[in-house]
Amino acid sequence: xxxxxxxxxxxxxxxxxxxxxxxxxxxxxxxxxxxxxxxxxxxxxxxxxxxxxxxxxxxxxxxxxxxxxxxxxxxxxxxxxxxxxxxxxxxxxxxxxxxxxxxxxxxxxxxxxxxxxxxxxxxxxxxxxxxxxxxxxxxxxxxxxxxxxxxxxxxxxxxxxxxxxxxxxxxxxxxxxxxxxxxxxxxxxxxxxxxxxxxxxxxxxxxxxxxxxxxxxxxxxxxxxxxxxxxxxxxxxxxxxxxxxxxxxxxxxxxxxxxxxxxxxxxxxxxxxxxxxxxxxxxxxxxxxxxxxxxxxxxxxxxxxxxxxxxxxxxxxxxxxxxxxxxxxxxxxxxxxxxxxxxxxxxxxxxxxxxxxxxxxxxxxxxxxxxxxxxxxxxxxxxxxxxxxxxxx
Amino acid sequence: xxxxxxxxxxxxxxxxxxxxxxxxxxxxxxxxxxxxxxxxxxxxxxxxxxxxxxxxxxxxxxxxxxxxxxxxxxxxxxxxxxxxxxxxxxxxxxxxxxxxxxxxxxxxxxxxxxxxxxxxxxxxxxxxxxxxxxxxxxxxxxxxxxxxxxxxxxxxxxxxxxxxxxxxxxxxxxxxxxxxxxxxxxxxxxxxxxxxxxxxxxxxxxxxxxxxxxxxxxxxxxxxxxxxxxxxxxxxxxxxxxxxxxxxxxxxxxxxxxxxxxxxxxxxxxxxxxxxxxxxxxxxxxxxxxxxxxxxxxxxxxxxxxxxxxxxxxxxxxxxxxxxxxxxxxxxxxxxxxxxxxxxxxxxxxxxxxxxxxxxxxxxxxxxxxxxxxxxxxxxxxxxxxxxxxxxxxxxxxxxxxxxxxxxxxxxxx
Numbered sequence: 001x002x003x004x005x006x007x008x009x010x011x012x013x014x015x016x017x018x019x020x021x022x023x024x025x026x027x028x029x030x031x032x033x034x035x036x037x038x039x040x041x042x043x044x045x046x047x048x049x050x051x052x053x054x055x056x057x058x059x060x061x062x063x064x065x066x067x068x069x070x071x072x073x074x075x076x077x078x079x080x081x082x083x084x085x086x087x088x089x090x091x092x093x094x095x096x097x098x099x100x101x102x103x104x105x106x107x108x109x110x111x112x113x114x115x116x117x118x119x120x121x122x123x124x125x126x127x128x129x130x131x132x133x134x135x136x137x138x139x140x141x142x143x144x145x146x147x148x149x150x151x152x153x154x155x156x157x158x159x160x161x162x163x164x165x166x167x168x169x170x171x172x173x174x175x176x177x178x179x180x181x182x183x184x185x186x187x188x189x190x191x192x193x194x195x196x197x198x199x200x201x202x203x204x205x206x207x208x209x210x211x212x213x214x215x216x217x218x219x220x221x222x223x224x225x226x227x228x229x230x231x232x233x234x235x236x237x238x239x240x241x242x243x244x245x246x247x248x249x250x251x252x253x254x255x256x257x258x259x260x261x262x263x264x265x266x267x268x269x270x271x272x273x274x275x276x277x278x279x280x281x282x283x284x285x286x287x288x289x290x291x292x293x294x295x296x297x298x299x300x301x302x303x304x305x306x307x308x309x310x311x312x313x314x315x316x317x318x319x320x321x322x323x324x325x326x327x328x329x330x331x332x333x334x335x336x337x338x339x340x341x342x343x344x345x346x347x348x349x350x351x352x353x354x355x356x357x358x359x360x361x362x363x364x365x366x367x368x369x370x371x372x373x374x375x376x377x378x379x380x381x382x383x384x385x386x387x388x389x390x391x392x393x
Numbered sequence: 394x395x396x397x398x399x400x401x402x403x404x405x406x407x408x409x410x411x412x413x414x415x416x417x418x419x420x421x422x423x424x425x426x427x428x429x430x431x432x433x434x435x436x437x438x439x440x441x442x443x444x445x446x447x448x449x450x451x452x453x454x455x456x457x458x459x460x461x462x463x464x465x466x467x468x469x470x471x472x473x474x475x476x477x478x479x480x481x482x483x484x485x486x487x488x489x490x491x492x493x494x495x496x497x498x499x500x501x502x503x504x505x506x507x508x509x510x511x512x513x514x515x516x517x518x519x520x521x522x523x524x525x526x527x528x529x530x531x532x533x534x535x536x537x538x539x540x541x542x543x544x545x546x547x548x549x550x551x552x553x554x555x556x557x558x559x560x561x562x563x564x565x566x567x568x569x570x571x572x573x574x575x576x577x578x579x580x581x582x583x584x585x586x587x588x589x590x591x592x593x594x595x596x597x598x599x600x601x602x603x604x605x606x607x608x609x610x611x612x613x614x615x616x617x618x619x620x621x622x623x624x625x626x627x628x629x630x631x632x633x634x635x636x637x638x639x640x641x642x643x644x645x646x647x648x649x650x651x652x653x654x655x656x657x658x659x660x661x662x663x664x665x666x667x668x669x670x671x672x673x674x675x676x677x678x679x680x681x682x683x684x685x686x687x688x689x690x691x692x693x694x695x696x697x698x699x700x701x702x703x704x705x706x707x708x709x710x711x712x713x714x715x716x717x718x719x720x721x722x723x724x725x726x727x728x729x730x731x732x733x734x735x736x737x738x739x740x741x742x743x744x745x746x747x748x749x750x751x752x753x754x755x756x757x758x759x760x761x762x763x764x765x766x767x768x769x770x771x772x773x774x775x776x777x778x779x780x781x782x783x784x785x786x787x788x789x790x791x792x793x794x795x796x797x798x799x800x801x802x803x804x805x806x807x
Contacts, residue, residue, distance in 0.1 A: 142634075351585075
């Protein structure tokens with residue numbers, strides 16, 4: 001039993017969610033990820049919620065979640081010495097995950113050709129809103145802009161929203177999409193690096209990551225709907241009848257009885273006559289009445305007992321209480337010095353030989369400056385204070 | 394010779410179904426793996442028949458555009474796994490493969506005699522990745538689901554709505570998120586095998602693949618006992634941060650401002666209007682506290698402009714503003730054009746198709762679209778004869794007995 005990415009060294013120059021999530025996926029699997037933050041810290045440190053609602057750069061839930069299992073240093077690459085330190089770090093790592101705006105690395109003298117000369121095996125994964133090329137490459141975008149700019153806002157609409165604006169994904173969904181999708185390319189490039197020793201540049205656009213998840217819907221326009229429609233609405237298919245969200249006695253459920261045997265199971269569940277037609281007004285009334293008399297758990301487990309795909313609304317509280325997630329040890333305690341132990345989500349995959357492990361809590365700001373700058377790069381400890389005074393670290 | 398993807402030489406057997414399994418394998422195929430999609434010809438992949446997301450139904454199994462989009466670059470083998478000779482054939486294939494993936498209900502492969510313990514006897518370093526609604530362990534391990542059930546169970550539906558509207562289900566992207574994570578998990582196992590020589594079994598839960606996006610909300614409950622609620626397009630601290638109507642019907646622009654500098658740039662782009670000097674908007678907290686009024690002012694400006702005019706004016710001043718793009722605009726957009734996000738290919742049964750390529754650019758080992766999704770059983774002959782080395786009479790016998798299926802009409806290569 002070992003870590004999937006044992007021995008892999010990663011430098012992260014990332015902020016907020018996308019690049020940090022990409023690097024977290026590797027840190028969780030045993031890569032030695034060093035996160036370089038500006039001296040004032042990743043802006044995620046300033047985002048709530050905070051432990052006991054007291055704003056503190058060491059207790060942001062978002063930051064703690066995304067940076068568990070990493071080490072942390074402070075570094076200001078806009079100083080000449082900071083750039084020189086960055087270069088020395090990049091000479092020693094296998095992967096560089098970064099999210100500076102296109103052109104920034106080149107301006108620092110750290111464009112890909114220079115980095116390749118410095119470290120031929122280096123993988124440079126750039127994760128930016130619109131990628132490294134194209135007319136929008138310098139455009140600014142936050143999570144809200146990217147979810148909608150990637151086309152998904154138009155797809156979460158339903159009848160209940162009426163004429164209200166298209167909706168964004170909850171939390172930081174577009175940024176998570178960007179980080180998750182980039183990690184696939186990084187791990188592919190890492191495999192190639194392991195075989196050949198060769199590094200390369202990866203250009204990851206968050207907009208394209210968001211778009212790729214809806215590729216089947218997005219391609220309908222150029223292929224079929226030219227000149228007429230725009231985005232078809234998701235999950236509103238008369239043939240599936242029940243695939244929309246439904247109100248029940250104590251909340252919300254969904255039943256997706258797509259296949260014939262599932263449909264028959266649903267009819268049994270609600271006590272409707274065999275062979276009832278899909279989507280008749282009588283049946284819809286019958287279903288509504290049945291749902292009104294049953295709880296979310298009754299619907300969910302009752303349907304599943306008949307092999308009918310179903311789900312119930314779960315909030316963060318429900319997730320923490322879920323007997324399924326508990327049985328699978330989806331949450332593991334991580335003790336951060338500022339909060340004490342808390343249950344953190346791990347990963348959705350259980351790897352039999354290289355399981356998820358909590359190795360270390362998210363770093364305090366600059367916590368590993370001495371370990372990394374003195375240990376890796378050989379700076380004298382007495383220099384750290386001067387570097388900090390000069391705004392380098 | 395064209396450069397190959399980083400997974401060139403890796404062979405993946407894909408027993409996937411619908412989207413969550415197959416899409417993970419497609420990502421590996423974009424990266425150069427040889428992915429063989431294995432389907433029963435009497436029980437082919439459901440997305441050959443219909444799509445819940447797009448609402449389409451397909452009469453001809455080879456003409457599903459949705460199947461094509463979700464299974465690009467793969468080869469296709471049709472084999473009857475209810476027949477012992479079909480199972481034996483798959484075992485032979487496992488002995489020359491690296492990864493076995495799928496997302497049928499947990500236990501299905503064991504019943505077929507193709508569980509992980511059996512497969513590792515055939516190929517000791519095999520990687521087997523299995524994806525299911527709730528995972529392969531725990532009290533709900535046999536549960537079944539599709540994208541909308543994962544969305545609701547995984548916690549994202551609760552957060553993706555206005556405070557006064559029902560939870561939304563977020564469409565098929567939920568399956569593709571699980572699929573992307575599935576590809577990622579296989580890559581983790583491949584990297585582990587590269588260093589240690591060992592295979593393993595990977596058990597993925599689609600519900601958990603969505604729950605990981607709520608880490609901050611889960612910790613909020615653990616820290617503060619607060620159930621994070623939905624806030625629509627708003628933000629807990631940023632303002633403006635919303636989706637504003639533009640001149641044409643059902644067109645919208647998103648605008649988000651985080652810093653004082655961005656606020657000054659926004660005000661400048663709006664032409665320094667008098668209302669922006671109001672004390673209530675003098676700092677970030679004031680703007681957030683009076684965000685409804687702020688939104689009304691912005692809306693008066695955005696309604697005078699098209700979404701693209703608003704984007705150009707605001708981005709020109711350094712403000713994060715992007716239209717809420719639909720599929721027509723995304724296809725016609727100069728940026729996606731410039732980056733060749735969409736690509737054209739010829740599908741033997743559908744004809745010319747425009748598909749979306751891989752969501753990244755790898756400079757040295759390019760990820761690319763090399764072929765359309767397979768027709769049902771399109772590459773059965775290749776698998777039997779070239780990969781497994783069966784002589785033609787033996788292959789013909791398997792076809793004649795219905796153990797395998799191959800289309801009768803030779804399909805010209807794409």
